[in-house]
Amino acid sequence: MSTPKNPLEMVDRYLQAVRFWLPNTRRQEDLLAELGEDLRSQIEDKEGELGRALDKDEISEILKRCGAPMVVASRLGPKRQLIGPTLYPIYTFVLKMVVLWILVPAFLFIVGLVNLANSNGDWGKAIVATMGGLWSAAFIAAGVITLVFAILERTHAIADIACKWDPSSLPPLEKSERKKSLFQTNCELVFNIFGFVWLLLIPHHPFLVFGPASAFLGIGPIFHDFYLPFVLLAAAVIVRLVVMLARPQWRAFALGSQIAQAVATLVLVNAILNAAGHPSADWHPFVTVANTLRGTDKYTQFVKIAAIVNVSILISFVGTWIGVSIAGSIQTWEFLKYIRKQRISHEPASLQVQ
Amino acid sequence: MCATYYMTNGSTGPNELFENLKLELRRGCLTLAVLTQLRTERYGYTLRKALADDGLEIDEGTLYPLLRRLESQGLLVSQWREEDKRNKRFYRLSPDGEQILGQLLTEWQRINESLNKILQEA
Numbered sequence: 001m002s003t004p005k006n007p008l009e010m011v012d013r014y015l016q017a018v019r020f021w022l023p024n025t026r027r028q029e030d031l032l033a034e035l036g037e038d039l040r041s042q043i044e045d046k047e048g049e050l051g052r053a054l055d056k057d058e059i060s061e062i063l064k065r066c067g068a069p070m071v072v073a074s075r076l077g078p079k080r081q082l083i084g085p086t087l088y089p090i091y092t093f094v095l096k097m098v099v100l101w102i103l104v105p106a107f108l109f110i111v112g113l114v115n116l117a118n119s120n121g122d123w124g125k126a127i128v129a130t131m132g133g134l135w136s137a138a139f140i141a142a143g144v145i146t147l148v149f150a151i152l153e154r155t156h157a158i159a160d161i162a163c164k165w166d167p168s169s170l171p172p173l174e175k176s177e178r179k180k181s182l183f184q185t186n187c188e189l190v191f192n193i194f195g196f197v198w199l200l201l202i203p204h205h206p207f208l209v210f211g212p213a214s215a216f217l218g219i220g221p222i223f224h225d226f227y228l229p230f231v232l233l234a235a236a237v238i239v240r241l242v243v244m245l246a247r248p249q250w251r252a253f254a255l256g257s258q259i260a261q262a263v264a265t266l267v268l269v270n271a272i273l274n275a276a277g278h279p280s281a282d283w284h285p286f287v288t289v290a291n292t293l294r295g296t297d298k299y300t301q302f303v304k305i306a307a308i309v310n311v312s313i314l315i316s317f318v319g320t321w322i323g324v325s326i327a328g329s330i331q332t333w334e335f336l337k338y339i340r341k342q343r344i345s346h347e348p349a350s351l352q353v354q
Numbered sequence: 355m356c357a358t359y360y361m362t363n364g365s366t367g368p369n370e371l372f373e374n375l376k377l378e379l380r381r382g383c384l385t386l387a388v389l390t391q392l393r394t395e396r397y398g399y400t401l402r403k404a405l406a407d408d409g410l411e412i413d414e415g416t417l418y419p420l421l422r423r424l425e426s427q428g429l430l431v432s433q434w435r436e437e438d439k440r441n442k443r444f445y446r447l448s449p450d451g452e453q454i455l456g457q458l459l460t461e462w463q464r465i466n467e468s469l470n471k472i473l474q475e476a
Contacts, residue, residue, distance in 0.1 A: 031418050034398050034443050038414050041399035066414055075415030 007056045011039050014063050021073030031076045039066065083149045091149045098141050105329065107134040109322050182248060189241040196234045203227070216293055216302045217309065220286040222275055229268055237261055252342075255335040262328035269321045276314055286313040384412060386462060388420060389455045392430060395446040397437075421445055429454055 015036050022028040042062050047054055054062075066072060083091050112130040119126035198208060202223075206214040240257045247253070276285040287309045289302045387410050391401055398418060405412055424430045429451035434443050447455060 027422070030443075031422065033441070034418050035414055037397070037440065037442055038399045038402070038418075040440065045403075072415050075413075076419060 007054060007059045008040075008043070010056065010059050010063060011036060011043070014039070014066075014069065017069035018073050018076070021070050022077050028076065035066075035072070035076070039063070081153070082146070083153050087149055087153055091145070094149075095142060095145055098145060099138050100333075103134060103137050103141060105326055107137070108329075109325055113322075182245070185241055185244050185248075189238065189245065192234065192238050192241060196231075196238060199231055199234055210287075213305075216290050216298075217306060218288045218290045220284055220288050220310070222272060222285045225275065226268065226272055229271075233261075233264055233268060236264070251338060252335075255331065255338055258331045259328060259335060262324050262331060265324050266321065266328065269317055269324065273314070273317055273321065276317075283307065284310055286310050384410070384416070384420065385424070386455075386458055388417070388424065389429060389447060389451060389458070392445050392447045393452070393455075395444050397442040397444045399442075401445065424451070 015032055018035065019028075019032055022032070039062065043054055043059060046058065046062070067075075107130055111133055112126070115126040115130050116123065202208055202219070206217075206219055209219070210217045240261065243250070243257075244254050277283070284303075284306055287306050289299065289306050293299050293302055387405055387408075388401065391404050396404065398414075398421065401421075402412055402414070402417055421430065421432070425432055425445070429448055430445050431448045432443050432445045434441055436442075
């Protein structure tokens with residue numbers, strides 16, 4: 001930095017540096033002129049006190065006390081918020097909805113699976129591609145949402161709508177969480193008991209699965225292999241629901257056991273899908289053609305029907321896997337929220353202002 | 355409540371929290387002090403000096419935008435005038451400002467009395 005011959009020139013240089021960061025408006029010029037006048041008055045006062053002209057260092061001290069040009073400009077300049085306090089809660093809500101509830105599930109359960117299917121066994125590459133895509137999509141979505149809200153902020157569109165709100169349009173009161181969850185648990189228990197009994201009867205009464213088609217279709221090998229884990233899982237679900245009804249206050253158990261159930265279901269479905277393998281010419285993992293029909297005229301036709309049923313069951317298992325994964329993610333999110341809430345409610349009271 | 359919020363979120367340390375609360379406390383007081391001082395016409399630097407002499411320091415970056423805001427709200431009137439061969443902007447309270455200042459001072463007295471009462475009870 002060059003040393004000025006006239007130390008007062010530093011004030012002009014300082015003002016010029018502040019001006020650089022300010023919009024070129026009359027109001028700002030006015031403020032700068034006032035700031036300049038203030039600084040000159042300070043110098044003049046100090047000179048009167050000392051009985052001599054100030055040197056470069058003394059002027060520099062006054063400017064330093066005033067603050068760095070950029071900081072001073074930020075205080076003098078117009079106060080602007082990209083998204084103001086009125087829109088901010090809506091903005092964060094929309095952002096969370098789009099990123100956490102749309103993009104993340106879509107990438108995990110649709111794009112991710114497609115990438116895995118096309119990866120030819122290179123899972124690492126598929127995961128990196130999915131995560132990369134998710135990052136780009138989240139980045140673009142966040143940018144677009146921010147832009148839209150910034151426009152809404154400038155045009156006061158939401159504020160106008162908010163002014164016209166009608167109290168009679170408020171949604172009705174929701175039923176209490178406990179009542180809703182008790183009703184839900186009761187229904188779940190009844191359906192699960194029916195399901196459990198149905199499951200126990202299947203080995204001896206295939207009619208319960210195939211209906212009239214049980215005359216030519218039989219239960220496949222996978223059903224026998226995974227029958228016991230299925231029965232155990234169904235029994236565990238009933239025990240869980242009974243505990244939830246007996247101890248409705250055990251919220252952590254309700255949430256935790258739900259996740260455990262989802263994980264167990266996923267493991268089981270995954271094992272079934274692995275055991276089933278890929279559809280091929282002689283592929284009958286879930287449903288087979290009754291042995292009594294071998295060698296008859298219609299055997300080939302029944303094999304075709306069995307193949308269609310097998311593929312349908314395979315697709316339904318894949319659907320179940322996706323559904324349970326989404327449900328498990330939501331349940332895990334609920335569980336984390338619950339833990340966080342519990343932790344906050346247990347904060348020591350001493351942190352509060354007296 | 356604010357303090358509880360900051361503490362439980364753990365994002366603000368005690369010093370920063372104190373500074374934030376002090377700023378909030380000062381904001382309204384500064385407006386009242388500036389309006390009161392401007393019952394007599396002054397320009398920026400002398401106003402700052404008068405406030406500092408009474409123990410209320412205010413930096414340039416805070417005072418001048420505050421003066422602009424009060425002027426745009428119709429509480430102050432200002433005028434550029436030459437004094438000692440330099441152009442200075444002089445401020446004084448407008449008639450509306452005088453009326454509002456009277457109301458604000460009454461409110462201030464009421465708050466002050468309540469606060470004193472609360473502090474004595476505590």
